[in-house]
Structure formats: structure tokens, C-alpha cells
Amino acid sequence: MTHTFPASPPAGGPLLSVRGVDVGYRTGRRTQLTAVHDATFDLYPGQSMALVGESGCGKTTLGLGLLRLLPRTGTVSAGNILFRRKSGDVVDLRNLAEQDLRRFRWNEAAMVFQGAMNAFNPVLRVEEHFLDTFRAHEHRARRRRELLEHSAELLSMVRLEPARVLPSYPHELSGGMRQRALIALALALRPQLLILDEPTTALDVLTQRSVVEQLTELRERLRFAMVFITHDLGLAAELADRVGTMYAGRLVETGTTRDVFHRPRHPYTSALIGSVPPVTGDLTVPEPLTGGPPGIGALPPGCSFAPRCPRGIDECTTTRPELRILRARDEGLSHAAACLRADGAELSTEEATRD
Ligand SMILES: Nc1ncnc2c1ncn2[C@@H]1O[C@H](COP(=O)(O)OP(=O)(O)OP(=O)(O)O)[C@@H](O)[C@H]1O
Ligand SMILES: [Mg+2]
Structure with missing residues (x-):
């Protein structure tokens, strides 16, 4: 990998x-x-x-x-x-x-x-x-x-x-x-x-x-x-100090507690937090999650969350996203997410330079 x-x-x-x-x-x-x-x-x-x-x-x-x-x-x-x-x-x-x-x-x-x-x-x-x-x-x-x-x-x-x-x-x-x-x-x-x-x-x-x-x-x-x-x-x-969100056997988001809970970058984390939309990105109306996670023996191709994702695009059903660092920090405090669309929800300059 x-x-x-x-x-x-x-x-x-x-x-x-x-x-x-x-x-x-x-x-x-x-x-x-x-x-x-x-x-x-x-x-x-x-x-x-x-x-x-x-x-x-x-x-x-x-x-x-x-x-x-x-x-x-x-x-x-x-x-x-x-x-x-x-x-x-x-x-x-x-x-x-x-x-x-x-x-x-x-x-x-x-x-x-x-x-x-x-x-x-x-x-x-x-x-x-x-x-x-x-x-x-x-x-x-x-x-x-x-x-x-x-x-x-x-x-x-x-x-x-x-x-x-x-x-x-x-x-x-x-x-x-x-x-x-x-x-x-x-x-x-x-x-x-x-x-x-x-x-x-x-x-x-x-x-x-x-x-x-x-x-x-x-x-x-x-x-x-x-x-x-x-x-x-x-x-x-x-x-x-830090949170790792897991979905269908994968870590889909990791970061400081503050980053993950206040500025979630994976739609599943947002959904878990009670459908609070991310600060940035185009998800403005939180949608409740429907359905359940896939069984471990029957994972869909692409992103396992795609069937339930309010932000999914066609590519999500065919390409599995890697956990990528979106914001580098020392000591394991980087913010990472496994979502093809995480790039589309870039942090604003003000956020990126905060703390
Ligand atoms: N001994 C086992 N043999 C086969 N499958 C197992 C075994 N233990 C767990 N699993 C399967 O592995 C997957 C992950 O289970 P696990 O217990 O790690 O989940 P979990 O996140 O801890 O859930 P929970 O919040 O309910 O404790 C599930 O699909 C479960 O059915
Ligand atoms: Mg358990």
C-alpha cells in the first residue's frame, strides 16, 4: 500500500x-x-x-x-x-x-x-x-x-x-x-x-x-x-488528543480532536457528529444517514461509504480513496481523510493558518 x-x-x-x-x-x-x-x-x-x-x-x-x-x-x-x-x-x-x-x-x-x-x-x-x-x-x-x-x-x-x-x-x-x-x-x-x-x-x-x-x-x-x-x-x-474515525474496517479520517470534530473532512465523520456540515465545502444542508454500513464480506468497489454518502460522485463508486494527509502537522497531529472529495473542501486561508 x-x-x-x-x-x-x-x-x-x-x-x-x-x-x-x-x-x-x-x-x-x-x-x-x-x-x-x-x-x-x-x-x-x-x-x-x-x-x-x-x-x-x-x-x-x-x-x-x-x-x-x-x-x-x-x-x-x-x-x-x-x-x-x-x-x-x-x-x-x-x-x-x-x-x-x-x-x-x-x-x-x-x-x-x-x-x-x-x-x-x-x-x-x-x-x-x-x-x-x-x-x-x-x-x-x-x-x-x-x-x-x-x-x-x-x-x-x-x-x-x-x-x-x-x-x-x-x-x-x-x-x-x-x-x-x-x-x-x-x-x-x-x-x-x-x-x-x-x-x-x-x-x-x-x-x-x-x-x-x-x-x-x-x-x-x-x-x-x-x-x-x-x-x-x-x-x-x-x-x-486525537480522533480516528473508522468506517467498514478502514480509518477514514484522523486528526486532532479539534480538527476532526470542528472541521471534519470526511462526510462520514460529519454524519457521525450529528450531521453538522463541514465548515467549508458544498454540503450546506445536513442529510441524515440512511441504510447501514456494508457487511465486511461484501464491500462495494470504490469507497465503502459511497452508497450512503450525501456528497458522492460517480468516481466514488469505482475508485477507493487512500487516507491522505490534508494538513501536515508534527507528532501524528496531521489531519488526514480518505475521501476523493476532500480536496474539494479545502480549508480557507484563515483556517489553514489558525493555531
Ligand atoms: N471472532 C470473529 N470471527 C469472525 N468475524 C468477526 C469476529 N469478531 C468480529 N468479527 C467481525 O469483524 C467486524 C468488526 O468487528 P468488531 O468487533 O471489531 O467491531 P466494533 O467496531 O468493535 O463493533 P462494536 O462497536 O459493536 O464493538 C464485524 O463485521 C464482526 O462481525
Ligand atoms: Mg467493539
Whole structure:
């Protein structure tokens, strides 16, 4: 695949550099469905990026693929996932051997899974989950008391009362408490990257709020980078420095939260934001989206969004648009969109020179 993105991370550059990544699932003896196509983006240390898009667009698949946590039928079938390790070495996670991967996960990158509130083993007390995590990662030599003190510190960071939570069984905690405990557990070994998949979806609004506030505080304190998967654009706007919009398995727009939400350049992003028309361009009357995204096994030729696009032209049904940088910026903050018509909606000089 050709990209307008640099091929490799510059020195001192991104923590994560994803290039042309395809992720597929085997669905029969000979059938393989590609659920994520050609994902390409950079994430810098300490940065947070929200992945947004309709159900089934591939957000979870991409998140799992990045950390090689896919189910057995899933594979990363193309591309590079370059990660700058704590040692400073840049490795392609696709090439990491299973043993190395085990050391890498939790220590350098951790994931809180979608629907993770039930991820705790119901027959183990919360403290055993923490101890197991430490022990599985070269903390064998440290004493139980010391490890429990560390666990308590982590739980306090998410405002849970360690004396109550550590000896509890998971079912003795509320959903919100379990979710916070899981976030604390994911951060136990101080990873540089945390991937959170819809961490607040099952929570009531107030609990959601407190989880979001704690995540913000934790990031300020521990400075980990974050990929935040959500379909809640409000949360994305609040938590993320950058946004990636996905449609039918492709990243169709990436940029700073401000660029993507205030000046969307892909009609699908505009539609997601509630049909607010882009500041520039010829879409003046927002049209509600009709229909649904295509199935991953039946993508139309050309742009997958073309059948629903209010701005489509004939060429969109035959030519697939690449994700192109429309406005270059450092540190992965460029604004890029995969739309043939994005050029037709150029920024005004005033906008192009702002900030
Ligand atoms: N284990 C699997 N086997 C086959 N196909 C799968 C598997 N998991 C996901 N898919 C398919 O891959 C596509 C992307 O699914 P994915 O779960 O990544 O979407 P998502 O964006 O996370 O959706 P949601 O917002 O509902 O969580 C979907 O078409 C889904 O049916
Ligand atoms: Mg998902």
C-alpha cells in the first residue's frame, strides 16, 4: 500500500507506528474475512487517541490486533506495528515471539477489554488478581505484603478503598467499582500504552463520569498513551488528543480532536457528529444517514461509504480513496481523510493558518 505517511518512526518519535495493518478472521476452512484494512496512524508517548465509528466497523478488531490479542481465528495479515519499547528499541509487534509478547503485555502495553467488567475470575478475590499479575511478570521475588501495598496504591489512584476492595470477590463490587479495579490492574506494571475498549458503556452516567475523571487524572500522573475505543463522541472529545474515525474496517479520517470534530473532512465523520456540515465545502444542508454500513464480506468497489454518502460522485463508486494527509502537522497531529472529495473542501486561508 502507498501512503503519504512516513515509513518509519523518526528518532524520539512515536510510541506506536501502525502502517498498512490488515486484520482478518478465518470463518471457514478456506474463507478469511478482512475486518480491518490498511490501518495507518502514529501515537506519540502520552498521547490519547479515540477510535470512533458504528458498531461492527472494526474498532475492537484493530485494538486486539495491535496487541496481538485476537482470538485464534484472527490474524494480522499485513502491515507493521512498530512499538518503541521501554528499552528504546523499536520492534515490530508482528514479529514478536509468543514468549516475548507475554513479557510485553502488561509491562509495556495493556488492554481493558470490551465488556471487561466480567473479566475477573469470579472465584478469586481481587487481591489474587493483582498478585497473579505481578507474579507472572518477574515480581516473584517481592514479598506478598509489598505487592499488596503496591496494589492498594493503585486502587487508591482510582479512588477505591483498598481495605474493602482487595479482599472482596468480584461479585461483591458494583459494576463501576469492577471497571475501576480493572483499570488499576491494567496499569499495575506501568505500561506505556493502555487500550480501553468501551470502558464506560455499561455504566450509568454518574459512574461513567467518575471513571472518565479518574482516567484523566491517571494520565496526568502516569503519562501513558491511550487508545480509547468508543462510540460516544462526547467522551472521545473529552478524553482524546486525537480522533480516528473508522468506517467498514478502514480509518477514514484522523486528526486532532479539534480538527476532526470542528472541521471534519470526511462526510462520514460529519454524519457521525450529528450531521453538522463541514465548515467549508458544498454540503450546506445536513442529510441524515440512511441504510447501514456494508457487511465486511461484501464491500462495494470504490469507497465503502459511497452508497450512503450525501456528497458522492460517480468516481466514488469505482475508485477507493487512500487516507491522505490534508494538513501536515508534527507528532501524528496531521489531519488526514480518505475521501476523493476532500480536496474539494479545502480549508480557507484563515483556517489553514489558525493555531
Ligand atoms: N471472532 C470473529 N470471527 C469472525 N468475524 C468477526 C469476529 N469478531 C468480529 N468479527 C467481525 O469483524 C467486524 C468488526 O468487528 P468488531 O468487533 O471489531 O467491531 P466494533 O467496531 O468493535 O463493533 P462494536 O462497536 O459493536 O464493538 C464485524 O463485521 C464482526 O462481525
Ligand atoms: Mg467493539
